[in-house]
Amino acid sequence: MSLVHEVDTVAAIATPPGEGGICVIRISGEKATEVTDRGFRGRQPLKESLSHTAHYGGFRDERGTILDYVVALVFRNPHSYTGEDTVEISCHGGYYVTKRILESLIRFGARLAEPGEFTKRAFLNGRLDLVQAEAVADLIRSRSDKAHQASLAQLEGLLSTKVVEVRDRLVQTMGLLELELDFAEDGYEFADKQRVANLLGESIQQINRLLSTYSVGKVYRNGVRVALVGSPNVGKSSLLNALLRQDRAIVTNIPGTTRDVIEESITIGGLLFSLSDTAGLRETTNPIEKEGVRRAEDKILNSDIVALILDGSRSLQQSEPDLIDRTIKSVEARGVKCIIAVNKIDIRPFVAEEFKDLEPVIAGHRMVGVSARTSEGIDKFEQALHETALTGGTDMAEGSVLITNLRHYSALERARNSLLLSEKTVEAGISSEFIAVDLRSALDSLGEVTGAVTTEDILNTIFSKFCIGK
Ligand SMILES: Nc1nc2c(ncn2[C@@H]2O[C@H](COP(=O)(O)OP(=O)(O)OP(=O)(O)O)[C@@H](O)[C@H]2O)c(=O)[nH]1
Ligand SMILES: [Mg+2]
Incomplete structure (x- = not known):
């Protein structure tokens, strides 16, 4: 998959395999309603339905044979999990029925979703940031109260807010330095070096506070x-x-x-x-x-x-x-x-x-x-x-901002180390140009946490760990 937004329509079974009361098949993409309409017969075509509506009807395969009677939920772009048009088919929760409906949807023009593709699309469409997308996987996997609490706090954006706060402040600092660079030859000095030093010091402290939560966070x-x-x-x-x-x-x-x-x-x-x-x-x-x-x-x-x-x-x-x-x-x-x-x-x-x-x-x-x-x-x-x-840390109150993920920890650590270097450069009175270099890499590392800065490799590593249908 590429970082360029793919507009094809994907489908997958979103519930675990096996027998159950119901099973949900998710279809997302520009043609979600159109593709589903090729098998679904309700009172009205899904293509003409409003967002957040439920429709009862039969679902037929490509030969017109009824496979099951289902409820189809319609979510219109951008008001869906992925941010695209989405249909969720609730069918009877049997292994065979579900598989047949999915196969038909593929024949009707959908592509089988890759692991984590729905969440990846949600990220690419700006519905979630990277921390939140990872929190979805953590929430699904959580098996204890603390794991649940920690993933929920991240899904709600507590960690992202903190990281964005630190990053925004550094972006401002960067702005001051860059302005100065533009006019360097004229000998202007826009950035008050003491102010820059203070901002760096505060950011380092904030990052250190976050890093110190990891010993408990990873246990959670x-x-x-x-x-x-x-x-x-x-x-x-x-x-x-x-x-x-x-x-x-x-x-x-x-x-x-x-x-x-x-x-x-x-x-x-x-x-x-x-x-x-x-x-x-x-x-x-x-x-x-x-x-x-x-x-x-x-x-x-x-x-x-x-x-x-x-x-x-x-x-x-x-x-x-x-x-x-x-x-x-x-x-x-x-x-x-x-x-x-x-x-x-x-x-x-x-x-x-x-x-x-x-x-x-x-x-x-x-x-x-x-x-x-x-x-x-x-x-x-x-x-x-x-x-x-919990030695080396203390039990955290519900809703605390916690680092639980090694990826976040490493990125924050890199950001902190770059800031320490730029702090040294400021202290040594060396030109803004050099402060800016380390500051830039600190910004990149912070951006990696939330996905403001990302590479295809990072995304693939994260989303390939998801299950299909998520
Ligand atoms: N009185 C008493 N006997 C115990 C206690 N715990 C275990 N035992 C007895 O000690 C014996 C060994 O118990 P196990 O639990 O099989 O010991 P183990 O360490 O798993 O032994 P291995 O698997 O052979 O390494 C059994 O006869 C148990 O009933 C205890 O707290 N009090
Ligand atoms: Mg034993």
């Missing part, structure tokens, strides 16, 4: 991956079951029960946590268990929090201090967070002092006593997970 959007790891039989699977309040993983008193990684999700405080129960870590010659241990080690490397589980009912076994040492060091080396849960406190109460021998390895990591059997301490363990997930 992406959730938190937690690996439950430890020696065999310490109660990892029991703990998973206790957290899920469901008898999900097999628990036995035989060490080495779990081999495959078992993954389930829960929400704590509105955040999504993906939990992985793993095989107990130990030296083994059993090839199946060995593979389990390898997968467990893999999980340690690919999680946001490692929950190291210890068995508090017994003293540490010979190899355990070494295992704890190795696990915590590898976790720390990768910047992964770690919590230690001492399990089976129903047998023996948890006394932190008893783990003094493990200092200094465990120093700085939260340690909680739990019982997977009685669920005592599970609430504290959940709280520890929640707080650990």
Whole structure:
């Protein structure tokens, strides 16, 4: 697809595949009503219908065979999602019926929409900016309260407004500098350098404030991956079951029960946590268990929090201090967070002092006593997970402006770095020409966030991640 607005008419199924009460097929483009009219017979042609009207009728294929009785909604340019003429056909939600209607629409002159094409058209027609278009995808994918809140705030334009505010101010600064450049040979100086320096400083601060929200924002959007790891039989699977309040993983008193990684999700405080129960870590010659241990080690490397589980009912076994040492060091080396849960406190109460021998390895990591059997301490363990997930930031109030997306973060970071360079240039008293160069690239980076400045590559990367029909 090119950046040039394509005027052809596209169609796609907008609802998930499968059986359901209804299914919606979306048609958008200049000929949306005309194309649909080739199959649809209601009281009046859709082509002659007003915007925001609903029409009942039969839908026929190209041979005139009735496929279904449907309701067609008409939205007229520019009052539609895409900004173009759009028809939404609600048919009975069957896999076959829907597919046949779509096939007919293609024969009647529509083209099958590419992934995200409706939203891309909405962007190209100025109905949404890029942050909002991405928020649509995030909203669809959100699986927790916080993810939902954050995507909604972005869809409502909170982040865009902030970015545009910073950009507008810099555009003014740029204007002053450019004016000066035009008259440089005459020795005029229009831009008050102190004022320029102040504007740059304020913009840098504003961007820094936005950047600082990312540590929390990415957790809101992406959730938190937690690996439950430890020696065999310490109660990892029991703990998973206790957290899920469901008898999900097999628990036995035989060490080495779990081999495959078992993954389930829960929400704590509105955040999504993906939990992985793993095989107990130990030296083994059993090839199946060995593979389990390898997968467990893999999980340690690919999680946001490692929950190291210890068995508090017994003293540490010979190899355990070494295992704890190795696990915590590898976790720390990768910047992964770690919590230690001492399990089976129903047998023996948890006394932190008893783990003094493990200092200094465990120093700085939260340690909680739990019982997977009685669920005592599970609430504290959940709280520890929640707080650990948000370390480096604070929980944000509903409606706060948050950076949740790495693309936005990187663009803002580039903008900030360019502004820092231009600030230095101002301080050094070097000519406006050089200030303008870095300022220009800061403006470009800021523009990339909302899509004011964009390339086909950026658009394709963003919209190809959407599903078809969106
Ligand atoms: N008393 C008591 N027993 C527990 C508790 N948690 C687990 N157990 C018991 O400890 C044994 C091992 O539990 P699992 O959950 O299978 O341990 P695991 O760490 O998943 O073990 P592997 O999969 O073999 O690595 C079982 O007999 C459980 O019933 C607890 O909190 N209290
Ligand atoms: Mg297990």
